[in-house]
Amino acid sequence: MNLSRTSPVGQCLDMCPFKERKQREQQGRLHKYEILDGQWTGRGQKLKRLPLADPAKTVKEYSRPAAGKELSSPRDLRPSSVLLKTVQYLLFEVWDRVNDSDSVSLAEAYSFVFDRLRAVRQDLTVQRIRGHSGALVLEGSLGFLLCSPYLVRELPLGTYDEVLHANQVRESFAELMECYRTEPKCQREAEFQALLLLYDLGNMDTLNRALKLPRGVVDSPQVLIALAVNRAHLEGNWTRLFRLLRRLDCLQTCAFYRHLPNIRDRALRILTHAYNSRNCRFPLDLLASLLVVDNIEVARQMCIRRGLSLAPEDQQSIIFYKTSFKDLGPEGPGKEGHLVERKKGDFTWAEIMLGEDEGEFARSYK
Structure with missing residues (x-):
């Protein structure tokens, strides 16, 4: 450190400084997660009854820096532990x-x-x-x-x-x-260098900085796959990109999640031009696999929304015809069974957020 x-060096050993806890208690500004169950301030009929703060649950709230506002009092700052x-x-x-x-x-x-x-x-x-x-x-x-x-x-x-x-x-x-x-x-440096690459997909400044990382970090499995995802994105190789996404872990996929709607939209545009023919039939199950969506119904609705037609003979194939393609933009973000939920497995979200391998360490605070 x-x-x-x-x-300043923090001296507050509670999650919320005593002064703030009492002040918010008196002002009725406690969150429902911070209240001491069944206990209230005020005993007389003329006193306003307010919930009491639970010292074990009350957590310091964010305070915007303002003129004359003291943010650096050691008694109000919490040390790193x-x-x-x-x-x-x-x-x-x-x-x-x-x-x-x-x-x-x-x-x-x-x-x-x-x-x-x-x-x-x-x-x-x-x-x-x-x-x-x-x-x-x-x-x-x-x-x-x-x-x-x-x-x-x-x-x-x-x-x-x-x-x-x-x-x-x-x-x-x-x-x-x-x-x-x-x-x-x-x-966990290699892990978070990779997460930054996935979150900042295609950002050249982030890529250039990553390539200058020390050996042992830049050649770690996490960073290498994140670099491969960025390369596939920059080359417009959507098939390879979606294959790589299957190999990401749950936290890595969440870091990438915000890019998914745009990536799938671009992939559908490319497929529409590549297979542009009234006589061509593209299987919906193959499309669902390529775009890593949860089932063929999701793939079907993505195509119908864009004006593409289903094959009249079986309804299990799509006809990519670019003159009928509607430019409606990406889908809204949705649940990802294959890419997120299955990878999460039996871990809790807190374990995913703190690192699956850190489970025992993360619980040591209890």
Whole structure:
């Protein structure tokens, strides 16, 4: 851990400083995940009854820097060990307990975890924590930031701010790369260098920086497959790209997820030109396999939406005829059974976010 001489050193050993916890309790600004069950403030009839904060559940909220606002008091800053414990708590005890089929609870959990992780990174930045200690915290936070767009894909736009989320991803990656620069032997560096390549698909600056990484990182299996995906994308080799996507793990696929709709749309355009004929029949099961969609019905609807016709004799083939192709843009993001759900397997989402191989370590905070 490298700290500048002028950087404050956190002294708060709780997930939320005492002063903030009491203040939010008195102002009625506690989140439902932070309330002490069945206990309320106020005892007289004239006093407003407000829920009490549970010290074991209350987590420091993000506070925007403002003129005259003190963000660097050591008593309000959490050291790296507490920040890591906070990340683990948010993922295991909050996110993994949410009912993902209930859009209301999913939206509440996402909003809560996103805000509290933003506060974690703020504490990290104010103290200028780098190296191994900073990397552990940022890796866990990025695990959530990379997976959650897939998990909250069906939430209303007002609940999930795509631009703000993407900004947090980029800023977190930038800080993580600085941690790796100051501590070149971080255990998960190759994994997250690969995740950045997949998230920033086709970005030449990211590619050039990756090619200058130290040997042992640049020639790791994770980085090599991420580079291969980028190469296939830049060459327009969609068949190879989709083959490579099958080989990515769950977290890697989530990092790539935002590119899937555009990639599939471009692949359909190319197929429409390549097989442009009223007499040509392209099997829907082959199309579903090439685009790695879950079943032929998904492939059928993608084609029908674009004005392409089914073969009248069996309805199991598509006729690629470019004059009938409608330029309606990519599909909306959806559930990915083959690419995400099967790869997740029996792991919880917190284990995916914190690293499957880190399961025992990740639970050590309990």
